[in-house]
Amino acid sequence: MAKKIFSPIDGGTLEGIARILGNTEYGLTGTELSRFIPEAGLNDIDPTNTKWKRLFNSFINYQNQNKNSNLILKFINITMKPSRFIGESERFEFMRGELNKRLSFIGLTLNEAGVFNPIDTSKTIREAEQRVNRFKSKLENRNIHSKIYEYCNTELIAENYFHSVFEAVKSIFEEIRRKSNLTLDGGELIDKVFSVSNPILKINKLQSGTDISEQKGFANLLKGVFGMFRNTTAHASKIVWNIDEDEALDIMTTVSLIHKKIEKSVTTAN
Template identity: 45%
Template sequence: MEHVFSQSDLEAIAKALGDTSEGLTGSEIGNILASLKMTDPDPVLTKWRRLYNAFVTRQNYSQNRRAILEFIRQAMKPARYVKNPERFEARRSNLNLALSFSGLAVDVSGNIISIKKAHTLSEAARRAEELQTNLRTRGVHPDVLRFCRAELVADNYFHAVLEVTKSIADKLRSKTGLSDDGADLVDKALAGNSPLLSINSLTTKSEKSEQSGFANLIKGTFGMFRNPTAHEARILWTMSKEDAEDLLTLASLIHRRLDNARL
């Protein structure tokens, strides 16, 4: 008898692929289902429920999980993420947590590989709790703590760091209305004689130097951490707990100063 996914496995996979912020778009879901000739019984439902119903329908019909695995392969083809490699890693992280209970994972090339089957999240939960405790002792900003979750520290601290550095750019865009990213975003928001955001009154030479230094601090954070973590293969980036705590503390400082910045 061929392998099939359990109901809970299918739900977890559907939720990972249909995640509101990091999942596939509705049109992407429809296109992949159509290309694999999989029935799309409820296209008007939320994304994850739509996927779940499609997966259940196909698996019940075929009595195997081959079509669902092929859907995952199609969804995780690296070529889909050339313009947005960060989304590949975020989506892969969520998906691998779901697949781990079936003894499967998606590697950095988008292939499905066999791994040791997971039975509990206790280790990941312990790591997340320990990280949160240490960071709370440092008085770290809540916008940083919310990324210290079990699914983001399941194997190391890479994804927590990635998501926090992305959140800095998100806050800059939210406060300014800009749509840029990276150094361009920082320059337009914080640099120059009349920045969109200021962390002080910009009256004295010292205040202007502080503003310039803050902008460079964010650009340095993006350059040293966000760009490598977003573009290098996951397996090549090792992030220790100590390094993660230091970076997350730095991100906390940036978040706090941005909260108090004036337009």
């Protein structure tokens, strides 16, 4: 079977890939570039330049000579092998996500095994970002309250379910404190703010038995969320307390409902 020849990658996409792989904070080291550039069959034509420019020039030199991107993709495969990131899964997923935003413009995605899969080519930045960040896209489809994005946008971008849940649940109590002007936390805060006899915040008019039951039920829901999710995520490592995407989506939907209730709640005149 003839080896597939991949078309050259446009300069802008190629620069974006080089900037990610050569990033000073999370990318490859200079020593790694010296190792992996020749291992991929590329020429290290500018070894004294900054990392991303060194890599970009190597890429461009190859494409100009060979009129394809095969060894550039091989370089990505070599450097993004999952086995290289044992103990650094967050770094791997972040780099993979950022690379996939660029790769989507040439109809490729790098899967969790570090292997390329074909996809429909992205045409816009929004399309590329939404394609990569499935979790955030699914939350948007559920009409999640905007406060969640304010408190945990970084974690959502990285698709870090554990910390997304932690920050989202924390946001509930930050909003309650902000709206009630109290500095309490946990059950003490909930009891004080959503009391039925002397409330600071009311989620309804508190005039009927049904209203009172709803206010009490909401307070109990808050305590349950605090105990099950905030306390757990604050004290357990994400290795011990694992959250998958479906669970995270369900938790975020509950947090969103709570935020919508808090937003509509009325401050008493007390």
